[in-house]
Amino acid sequence: MQRYILGRIVQSIVSVFVVSVVVFALVRFSGDPIQIMMPAEATQKDVELMRAALGLDRPWAVQYWRFLTHAVQGDFGRSVRFRRPAMDLIAERYAATLELGGLAVLIVIAVALPVGVYSAVRRGSGLDYAARAFAALGQAVPPFWLGLVLVLIFGVLLHLLPTSGRGTPLHVLLPGITLGWFAVAGLMRLTRSAMLDVLGSEYVKLARIKGLPERQVIWKHAFKNAALPVVTFAALLFVALLNGSIIVETVFGWPGLGLLVIEAVDSRDYPIVQAVVLCLSTMYIGVNLLVDILYAYLNPKIRYSR
Amino acid sequence: MSPAEAAAATETPVLPRALDRRWPPSVPLVIVALLVLCGVLAPLLAPHSPVEGSLGERLIPPLGMEGSKASHPLGTDRLGRDTLSRLLYGARISLSVSVVGIALTGALGSLIGLIAGFFGGWVDTLLMRIVDISLSLPGILIAVLLSVVFEPSFTNVIIVVVFLLWPSYARLVRGETLGLKQHEFVALARVAGCSDLTIMFRHIVPNLLPSILVLATLHVGYVIVLEAALSFLGVGIPPPTPSWGVMVADGRGLIEQAWWVSILPGIAILVTVLSLNILGDWVRDRLDPKLRQV
Numbered sequence: 001m002q003r004y005i006l007g008r009i010v011q012s013i014v015s016v017f018v019v020s021v022v023v024f025a026l027v028r029f030s031g032d033p034i035q036i037m038m039p040a041e042a043t044q045k046d047v048e049l050m051r052a053a054l055g056l057d058r059p060w061a062v063q064y065w066r067f068l069t070h071a072v073q074g075d076f077g078r079s080v081r082f083r084r085p086a087m088d089l090i091a092e093r094y095a096a097t098l099e100l101g102g103l104a105v106l107i108v109i110a111v112a113l114p115v116g117v118y119s120a121v122r123r124g125s126g127l128d129y130a131a132r133a134f135a136a137l138g139q140a141v142p143p144f145w146l147g148l149v150l151v152l153i154f155g156v157l158l159h160l161l162p163t164s165g166r167g168t169p170l171h172v173l174l175p176g177i178t179l180g181w182f183a184v185a186g187l188m189r190l191t192r193s194a195m196l197d198v199l200g201s202e203y204v205k206l207a208r209i210k211g212l213p214e215r216q217v218i219w220k221h222a223f224k225n226a227a228l229p230v231v232t233f234a235a236l237l238f239v240a241l242l243n244g245s246i247i248v249e250t251v252f253g254w255p256g257l258g259l260l261v262i263e264a265v266d267s268r269d270y271p272i273v274q275a276v277v278l279c280l281s282t283m284y285i286g287v288n289l290l291v292d293i294l295y296a297y298l299n300p301k302i303r304y305s306r
Numbered sequence: 307m308s309p310a311e312a313a314a315a316t317e318t319p320v321l322p323r324a325l326d327r328r329w330p331p332s333v334p335l336v337i338v339a340l341l342v343l344c345g346v347l348a349p350l351l352a353p354h355s356p357v358e359g360s361l362g363e364r365l366i367p368p369l370g371m372e373g374s375k376a377s378h379p380l381g382t383d384r385l386g387r388d389t390l391s392r393l394l395y396g397a398r399i400s401l402s403v404s405v406v407g408i409a410l411t412g413a414l415g416s417l418i419g420l421i422a423g424f425f426g427g428w429v430d431t432l433l434m435r436i437v438d439i440s441l442s443l444p445g446i447l448i449a450v451l452l453s454v455v456f457e458p459s460f461t462n463v464i465i466v467v468v469f470l471l472w473p474s475y476a477r478l479v480r481g482e483t484l485g486l487k488q489h490e491f492v493a494l495a496r497v498a499g500c501s502d503l504t505i506m507f508r509h510i511v512p513n514l515l516p517s518i519l520v521l522a523t524l525h526v527g528y529v530i531v532l533e534a535a536l537s538f539l540g541v542g543i544p545p546p547t548p549s550w551g552v553m554v555a556d557g558r559g560l561i562e563q564a565w566w567v568s569i570l571p572g573i574a575i576l577v578t579v580l581s582l583n584i585l586g587d588w589v590r591d592r593l594d595p596k597l598r599q600v
Contacts, residue, residue: 011438014435015443026451026452137580139583140579142551142572142575142576143535144535144539144554145568145571145575148557148568148572243446246447246539247535247539250538251558261447262450262539262541265454277447277448280444280447284444285443
């Protein structure tokens, strides 16, 4: 068990290291950053001075080390566009992304778990078919397009909800629903199949023979055991939300990290792109690690075998 | 009861068409066949150029709405480009990205999985660690990074597809190879004097193909949505190329005046991906039911 966790931690550190190298290398070898920073009339001497001042004349390994040590302290340089430290911008924007992600998680749990359990318990019923059709549809609808359809229906046709920006609590509804949609489909399918497995087991039969009320059999005996594979899904959920937030924030003009990075791509604002990609990747790798450790604790098969 | 009647009675009951898994589901099959046809024949079928519009014919609504024109059955966008023609050429983009992307990633991932499974030992350990690391990197962020460094392009999209999908082929093929390696035909081939390369490619690879094919068909829909999403964000296929994702992005600001510009390509993606997913499930059940996960 300790060995397993230690191995996963080392692997996560290597992953973060790989991302940092990729982030550094792609941007550094894509062209001379000095050319972007200096005005066109700068002399050769000015360019050399600037290069030396920024340490860009040093060997690339030294440059990488410098980048890494600064990054660890939260220093990614100044945004070319906003003329402010990249980290300040991230600090300003991350709350918006968390708000959106939080609502999406709530929607996912509130919809997917009960529907998944119900459609397993009432297998073959109308609701089961409806839920499975919804899941198949949910995985085929492109997220950016769903967002636009919701804008068209609730914003343009019905004038019910605001469709862009952030402000009142109503603003978060449409982006939250769009972001939650996909994860709902996946989690629902997973809950359903996990519940079906468990419902066929001996101990559920025993619980029924004992004469326990059906509600107790389902939630206390079956669901608790079905929850194990569902925990793994937490990592996938995070992936879906991370990928989705970039898309959904772009559609709804939601001022979070996703919109920040897409705007930065447009204006070739390297420090911002580097900072956001590295921060989000680290979070992503960290969540994956936590879920694996949690899973190892919950699952006796892993706990004792390693 | 005559012998013939007895035989008929013991025969397996005829399943309703929908439950008979021998034949592919017909509606999705027809949709996908039409789509491939549209993609291949786009230059012949498309009534107008997909990239040049006439500014005099901007934002014409599709047939059935007020102000529509017979020459533009699905309307035009803000540059006067014909939506139907762009959709047809868009099918081309979606198909070529998925075919090229999946062929490359399938070949690369399978080769790595084959090497890992066949040789085992430290080669296996090293390659599988690389798979783990690769799986732990967020793909869409890599796409964003690639597009800021290089210009957005077809090649970028393919790189992202390969990057995201190769680990699943490597894992699948490694597992299958480990199993196949134990079979007698491998030992016999070796006794007959076959080299490692011959055993791998003449004797093991043919046995791997069904599983690889199943995984590839299941991935087609995913790759189409991925390409559209990247193009929508401006980090995939660059405009004015009529990718479906680019078309949805074009119509984003026009949703109030001209919904059709972005809604129609979305429907194209939805129908295509839904059909491909249903077909993919069928291929899986037919060739390799053990791959069924949830």
